[in-house]
Amino acid sequence: MNKYLLYPGCSLESSAKAYAESLNAILEPLDIQLEEIEDWNCCGATEYLGINLIPAYSLIARNLALAVKQMDGAHTLVAPCSACYLNLAKADHYMQERPALGTKVNEALAAGGLEYKPGTLDVRHLLDVLIYDVGLDAIKKKVTRPLSGLKVAPYMGCMLPRPDYKHRWSDHEHPTELEDLLRVLGADVIDYPLTTSCCGGHMTQIGPETAFELICRLVAGADERGAHLMATVCPMCQLNLDAYQGEMNGYFGTDYHMPILFFTQLMGLAFGKDPDELGIGTELVSSRQALMHIGVEVPAAPEPTARRKKEEGLPMPSRLLRNGHKHEKEAVR
Amino acid sequence: MPQMTDERVRAGLMREEDLSLLHEVSMKTAGVSRLEMCIQCGTCGGSCPAAADMDHTPRMLFAMLRAGMREEVLRSNTPWICVSCYHCVVRCPQEVHIADVMYTLKSMAIRAKLYQDSTAPHFSQTFVGMVETFGRGFELGLASRHYLRYFPLRLPGMAPMGFGMITKGRMPLAPRKIKHMTQLKAILKRAKHLELTS
Structure with a gap:
């Protein structure tokens, strides 16, 4: 061991x-x-x-x-x-x-x-340890439920492959490690050139407009290429893309629904583990529908949404805020 | 190749207080910044996902540093907009540690009280305050303090998110504290003293 x-x-x-x-x-x-x-x-x-x-x-x-x-x-x-x-x-x-x-x-x-x-x-x-120490062959041997039919966008984010002081990764901008791993799990990995583009980092907190553009670019990119979900290797990326996806949709008037899971959750599923052992269901953009492609049933959780529909309710301050912007920004596709 | 700034200081060829702005920034940056090596090619700004929101691209900012425009540089929002994605760093043909220079400029701007964008320094300082008190991050405390002060209008739009995070157990209501807080405090106290005297 x-x-x-x-x-x-x-x-x-x-x-x-x-x-x-x-x-x-x-x-x-x-x-x-x-x-x-x-x-x-x-x-x-x-x-x-x-x-x-x-x-x-x-x-x-x-x-x-x-x-x-x-x-x-x-x-x-x-x-x-x-x-x-x-x-x-x-x-x-x-x-x-x-x-x-x-x-x-x-x-x-x-x-x-x-x-x-x-x-x-x-x-x-x-990810480095799993790929280069444990090895893809050993991981492949443990796969009991291949993720075939699940289209996954491999998202590595920026701080893992860069600045890369010890030259551990295959490339700084288009590394293939996460892709290789997901393929071994049997997933249908989509071509995702945005794999090391930035999720916005702390900009969701201090400059939301900048962050929403970066989040939209990533989510739209995965959506247009037909991904059912995105796999991430970083809590910050997961938080920005998952928890702020709703606010980003509100900002641009878009309607994206792109679940963001950690690559370890996908590994667990491929190893035959139960979704609730893997924290599946705690993401805010539910992966329930996406996981049906591999025959995994996730118990439906009540979605935390406001009861009142937008049209019927009082004008919400978030809308005032949106109209208050000097320049209406178009969704970056 | 010109000698690196800190090597010149170490060799006793110049004193730190005589250094120009460029050298001062270089000295205060972790690692060897290679800032003096910038050839003004603009690859940094062209690679930056947030350049559109910056007052100056990194290239321009480095030219200003070289020109000794201290106040303009420290007032620039550029270091605060930097998302630390290191795209520019890996593409820079001169291997300038651009992201680390941005960290240096932030700390200099805070010290000189010369920054335009007031939410970013507050966010950083609130975060650091939490870490210095508990030894761990505390997202709920940080978010609520920061949003209430700067983005109260964002709160209603964010309510479903906050509710979801709390009910799904992803945002603890109380901070976790490390055991040896006194040890961490002693280390940080000595570190701050060293920062001021060096």
Whole structure:
């Protein structure tokens, strides 16, 4: 059994708990053991780096230092979230590239009785470990319910294949790893050139118009190519495309219904697991119809919609907001 | 190839306080920024998914840096619009660490209190405040504080989403706190001190 250290990241405890559940469900068939870093803290996402340099890197490095204490033969630290993965990899990389930064970060860590020697750990994303350590052949052997007939858009997002300090991926803009994996699961993978386009990151919070354009581009792209659903490898991408899809539809007056599932959920389904073991049903854009293509029945959940129909109700402030824009933006197709 | 800025400082050829704006930004950036190597080709702006909303493309901003236009650079919304997708970074023929330079410019703008877009810094600072208090992110607290202040009109349109997130158990109502918060606080306190004195 292969042992890895795990940095789950905050979203796996909240918005992406389906990712955590489905990951747990596939560990045993794949013969992997993940040991969670004790008392890990938030990686700072893309926010802390923009405020302070040394505190931001110290925040990240505390996790690396804690991981080293638990190494015991395991050298690889796995992060399922692309943003966490990048931050951890970035701290490790820059502490080496610029020794002055490494020294200062270690001075800060010393205040907490910790230290981290850059290069000690191998920081990797979950997809990387599954493809290059476990291997596609081993994964194929576990498939009991091939996803044939399910058209999937493989969406890798940006922070996984880029900037790619250690040259792990086949390409920075059109990597094929996720596609290869989905094919092994038997899925009908569509040609999706937007696979590493941006989901908008934190722009859903600070500049919604920018984010809606990016979300629309991705969802429309998958829809036009006939995808039943999109597979993602990152909680941030899942959140933006799933939870903000409704608001994006409202903004552009579109009517897209594109379910967004984690690739681990699709792996679980292909391994014959039950949907409720995999957190399926927690997505806001339901995957129920899409999964009927592979004969998977997901119990219908009450959709969280407003009772009153738009036409009958009072004018909603969201409409006022939309009309308030100086330039009505057209959906980017 | 000109010597890298921080190498020149390390070699004692120049003092940090004598550096021009370009060099100051380069020094404050994690890793070796390679900012001095920009050849103004514009590949960055052409690759950027959010360039249309930016005051200046990265290329233009770097030209302004070189020209010493401190205030204009720090007032630009460009670093705040950057989505950290690293498209420009992998395409840059000079391998400038563009996304990391944007992080540096954000922190400089906050320190100089020179930024036009007021929602982005507030979002970053609220996020950091949560992390410094709990050690973990807290989405509900962050979202509600940020939206109430800047996007109250967005809230009714977002209600079904928020309701869905909570009922599907995807947005805990209370934050999780790490065990050794005192340790994290001590580390961050020392780190902030080091940031100010270096």
